[in-house]
Amino acid sequence: MIVAPVSEFFSRKVVDLNMLCGIIPELKEKNKTIGLCHGGFDLLHPGHIKHFESAHQFCDVLVVSVTSDKFVAGRKGDGRPVFSEQLRAYSIAALSSVDYVVITDFARAVDVIELLKPSFYIKGPDFMGKSTPGITLEREAISRVGGEMKYTTDVKLSTSEIISYIKNELDRKEVLVVLDRDGTLIEHSCDFFGKQENWREELQLIMPVVSAVTYLQTKYNATVIVASNQAGVARGLYDCSRVEEIHQYLDGLLKKQGVTIQSWKYSPDVDTRYAEEMRGKIDFIPAFVKDETSRKPGVGMVLDALQELGRRREEFSSVVVFGDQSEDEGLAVNLHALFIDVKGKTFEEMKKELA
Numbered sequence: 001m002i003v004a005p006v007s008e009f010f011s012r013k014v015v016d017l018n019m020l021c022g023i024i025p026e027l028k029e030k031n032k033t034i035g036l037c038h039g040g041f042d043l044l045h046p047g048h049i050k051h052f053e054s055a056h057q058f059c060d061v062l063v064v065s066v067t068s069d070k071f072v073a074g075r076k077g078d079g080r081p082v083f084s085e086q087l088r089a090y091s092i093a094a095l096s097s098v099d100y101v102v103i104t105d106f107a108r109a110v111d112v113i114e115l116l117k118p119s120f121y122i123k124g125p126d127f128m129g130k131s132t133p134g135i136t137l138e139r140e141a142i143s144r145v146g147g148e149m150k151y152t153t154d155v156k157l158s159t160s161e162i163i164s165y166i167k168n169e170l171d172r173k174e175v176l177v178v179l180d181r182d183g184t185l186i187e188h189s190c191d192f193f194g195k196q197e198n199w200r201e202e203l204q205l206i207m208p209v210v211s212a213v214t215y216l217q218t219k220y221n222a223t224v225i226v227a228s229n230q231a232g233v234a235r236g237l238y239d240c241s242r243v244e245e246i247h248q249y250l251d252g253l254l255k256k257q258g259v260t261i262q263s264w265k266y267s268p269d270v271d272t273r274y275a276e277e278m279r280g281k282i283d284f285i286p287a288f289v290k291d292e293t294s295r296k297p298g299v300g301m302v303l304d305a306l307q308e309l310g311r312r313r314e315e316f317s318s319v320v321v322f323g324d325q326s327e328d329e330g331l332a333v334n335l336h337a338l339f340i341d342v343k344g345k346t347f348e349e350m351k352k353e354l355a
Contacts, residue, residue: 001069001084009086013093014101017115020063023100024116027061035059035150036118038109040072040159042081044091047157054152055122056097064092065112068105082163108134113141122150175220176316177213178302178331180323181228181266184209184342186250192232194242203246205253209322211347212340212354214258216320223311225263227301229327233268234275234288240268263305269293297330320354 015023024034035058041048056062066089072081081088085103093101104112113121121142127135128151139149179185182193189202196202216222230243247264254261268288275282275289294300306312313319319337321328332339340350 001079001081009090011090011093011101013098014089014103017102017104017112020100020102021115024063024118028119032060033058033119034116035062035120035122036065036109036113036116037062037122038065038067038104038112040067040075040081041088041092042072042083043159043162044088045157045159045162047154048092049095049097050154051124051152052092052095052097054154055150058120058122058150059118061099062097063100063102063116063118064098065102065104065109065116066092068103071105071107074107108137110137110141113138113145113147117145118142118147120148120150122152124156125151125153126156127151172219172221173317174315175216175222176302176306176313176319176337177216177222177224178319178321178335178337179209179213179224179226179261180296180321180325180328181226181250183324184322184328185226185254192235192237194230194246195232195237199246200249203250203253205257206342208345208347208350209342210254210257210259212322212350215347215351216354217258217260223309223316224259224261225265225302225305226261227296227305227331228266229295230266230268231270231295234270234284235282236285243268262309265294265301265305267293267295267301269295271295296327297334299331299334302331302335 027034035055037052037055041064052062052064066085069081069085083091089101089103092098106112109121121138123135142149182188185206186193187204187206189204190196193199193202213224217224226247232238233240233243243266247266251261251264269290270284270288271293272289272291275284278284294304303313313335319335320340321332321335321337322340322342323329323331324341324343329339329341338353340353342350
């Protein structure tokens, strides 16, 4: 619960119950009608404001009784009220439609009605025709003191529903998105994209994947990493500067589509064992033949990217890997992630898998 020093949130409209019990008879002697609204009024919102404006139309003086913290907590559960009774009372007192505010330490409004004896007890339209024990006792109480029940006709807004919306819709999850490049982000125009000099003309985005990533970045706090095996470097088909040039160009294209990539990672290496198997068939550049590499399905590229970003795998509530090869699926397994095989899929099909 949010609390604050009482002295910092003072309003002359907020009075104690004993004082109000003396004020109301004096107002009635002046032929003023007194209206009473009662409730927790946690997280003051437009529905409350409209209710008080409409309630004031029934009377000359409007009193709002604010339920104390312990009774709001007992009725609404853990975490409620959001604001302390003093802050709730202060907020309501700031409204021009409200003349007095009182904090009351009763489970029901019955005691408040019997003490203040208002001309009208005013509730929202959702209480009209209700026969729950609480509202029934309140109707009986206002009748006993010679007052009348009134109902406003405004559209109801619920504090609980607003809190639920904030928790479920605005409490955005941290999601890690790992993207393959060739065949996932861009079309396979050749076996090793980048070896051709006219690669810019050949480059085509795979738009369903771009749309899926945009969707994730809109719905969640998504950190997006591209992790690509680039054995073409080890084969001598192109060098690292070509890979990085492609990534820089591709990054610009994706930004125009609303996609932000936080890290571009690639592995130019091949495994020693694979190089031995290919001896006589493929001449690899020795500097890129290594006993241990960061190639997929290993998680090395992803972990390196996270380290550079100052993040940890454990910070993300979920991880999604987009790819088109078995090595991408293997990466998903190693990351304990959801794998989206993008081959031939529409955005809507991928969206269903992401749900």
